[in-house]
Amino acid sequence: MKLGWRIGSIFGIPLFIDISWFYILALITLWYGGWVWRDRDWSTSVTWIAGLVMALLLFTSAVLHELGHSLVARSHGIPVNSITLFLFGGIAAIDQDEFKTPHQTFQVAIAGPTVSFVLFLLFILTVRLLAFSDPTATILEELAWLNLVLALFNMIPGLPLDGGQVLRAAIWQLTGNHLKSIRWAARIGQALGWIAIFSCAIGFLTSSNLWYLWIAFLGWFVVRNATTYMQVSDLQEALIQLHASTAMTRDFRVIDAHLSINEFTQNYLSRETASPLFFAVSDGRYRGMIDVNQLRHLEKSHWDSPVEAIAHPLNDIPTVTEMTSLAMVINLLETHQLRSIPVLSSAGSIAGVIDRGDIVRAVSERLNIAISDTTITRVKDDDTYPPGLPLSSIAKSLAK
Numbered sequence: 001m002k003l004g005w006r007i008g009s010i011f012g013i014p015l016f017i018d019i020s021w022f023y024i025l026a027l028i029t030l031w032y033g034g035w036v037w038r039d040r041d042w043s044t045s046v047t048w049i050a051g052l053v054m055a056l057l058l059f060t061s062a063v064l065h066e067l068g069h070s071l072v073a074r075s076h077g078i079p080v081n082s083i084t085l086f087l088f089g090g091i092a093a094i095d096q097d098e099f100k101t102p103h104q105t106f107q108v109a110i111a112g113p114t115v116s117f118v119l120f121l122l123f124i125l126t127v128r129l130l131a132f133s134d135p136t137a138t139i140l141e142e143l144a145w146l147n148l149v150l151a152l153f154n155m156i157p158g159l160p161l162d163g164g165q166v167l168r169a170a171i172w173q174l175t176g177n178h179l180k181s182i183r184w185a186a187r188i189g190q191a192l193g194w195i196a197i198f199s200c201a202i203g204f205l206t207s208s209n210l211w212y213l214w215i216a217f218l219g220w221f222v223v224r225n226a227t228t229y230m231q232v233s234d235l236q237e238a239l240i241q242l243h244a245s246t247a248m249t250r251d252f253r254v255i256d257a258h259l260s261i262n263e264f265t266q267n268y269l270s271r272e273t274a275s276p277l278f279f280a281v282s283d284g285r286y287r288g289m290i291d292v293n294q295l296r297h298l299e300k301s302h303w304d305s306p307v308e309a310i311a312h313p314l315n316d317i318p319t320v321t322e323m324t325s326l327a328m329v330i331n332l333l334e335t336h337q338l339r340s341i342p343v344l345s346s347a348g349s350i351a352g353v354i355d356r357g358d359i360v361r362a363v364s365e366r367l368n369i370a371i372s373d374t375t376i377t378r379v380k381d382d383d384t385y386p387p388g389l390p391l392s393s394i395a396k397s398l399a400k
Contacts, residue, residue, distance in 0.1 A: 068115035097397030109165030158189030189226030247362035248352030
C-alpha cells in the first residue's frame with residue numbers, strides 16, 4: 001500500500017494516514033452523528049461530537065488491532081515497516097517473507113483478533129460495571145460490539161484476512177508446503193470475496209440498502225488482495241521450479257585464446273552491434289571470460305598480448321549450472337551487479353548465458369503473462385525488471 005502522511009510512531013513503528021482515511025472518518029461521523037443517534041435526547045452539537053469521537057475511537061481500535069500483529073511479529077524478529085490507517089481501517093506492513101514456520105504465522109495472525117476481542121470485553125464490562133451516563137455509555141457499548149464484529153470478520157478463513165493467515169498456517173503445518181498453503185488460502189479468499197460481491201449486489205438491487213454496497217466493496221478488497229497473494233506465490237513457484245537451462249540463450253562467442261587483443265577488437269568488436277559474452281578457448285579448454293569493458297582501460301602497449309592474458313578464469317567469476325534455479329540466478333545477478341551470467345554444463349563447459357531479459361521471458365511463458373519482445377529487449381538494455389514484476393525481491397525472499 002502507498003503510504004500517506006506520517007503522524008507519529010507507536011513503539012518505534014511509524015504510523016501513517018492515507019488520504020482515504022479522511023473519507024471514511026467523515027462517513028462514520030455522518031452515519032452516527034447524522035443518522036444513528038439523531039433521535040437521541042442529545043443536543044445537535046453533542047450528537048455530532050459523539051459521532052466524531054465514535055469514529056476516532058473506532059480507528060484507535062483498528063490501530064491497536066494492527067499493533068497486536070506488529071508486536072508479536074517483532075517478538076519473532078520479523079520486520080514491521082509501518083502501520084497505515086486507510087479506507088478499510090488499518091494495515092500493518094509486516095514482512096510476510098520472514099515467516100519461517102506455521103507457528104509464527106499463526107501467532108502473528110491471531111494476535112490482531114485477540115486484541116479486538118479483549119477490547120470488546122474491556123468496553124462491555126466497563127459499561128456494565130461503571131455507571132456512565134450518555135453519550136459516553138452509548139459510545140462505549142457501540143465500540144464494544146464493533147470490536148467484536150472486527151474480531152469475527154477478520155477470522156473469516158480466507159486471505160488477506162487474519163483468518164486466512166490462520167488457515168494458511170494450518171495448511172502449511174499439515175502439508176509442509178509453504179507455497180501451497182498460500183495458494184489454497186488465497187483461493188478461498190477469492191471465492192468468499194466474489195460471493196460477497198454478487199450476493200450484496202443482488203441485495204442492493206432488491207432493497208437499495210447502501211450497506212450492501214459497502215460489504216460488496218469489502219469483497220472487492222478481499223478479491224484484489226487475495227489475487228495478489230496468488231500472483232506472488234505463482235512467481236515464487238516459477239522461480240523455484242524453472243532452471244537456468246530453461247531461460248539461457250547461446251548469445252556468446254568462443255574465440256581462440258592465442259588471438260591478440262588487437263586482432264580480437266578488430267575481428268570481433270568492430271563487427272558486433274551488441275556485445276555478447278566472449279570466452280577464450282585453447283587446446284579444447286575454456287581459459288576464461290573476456291571483460292570487454294576492461295579493454296577501455298588497457299594501455300595500447302599491451303594490445304599485442306594474447307586475449308588469454310586478460311581472460312578471467314571461470315573459477316574466479318560467478319557462474320551457475322544448468323540445474324540452478326532462476327531464484328538463485330536472480331540473486332547472483334543482483335548480488336554481483338552483473339548484466340548476465342555464464343551457465344556451465346555438467347562437463348564444465350559453457351552451455352549458455354542468461355540475463356534479466358531471458359529470465360523475464362521464461363517466467364512469462366511459464367505463467368502465460370503477455371510480455372512483448374520490445375519489453376524483453378528493454379529489460380536486456382536497461383537491466384531492470386518490468387514494473388509489476390518484482391522478481392528481484394521475490395527471489396531474495398526465497399533465499400531467506
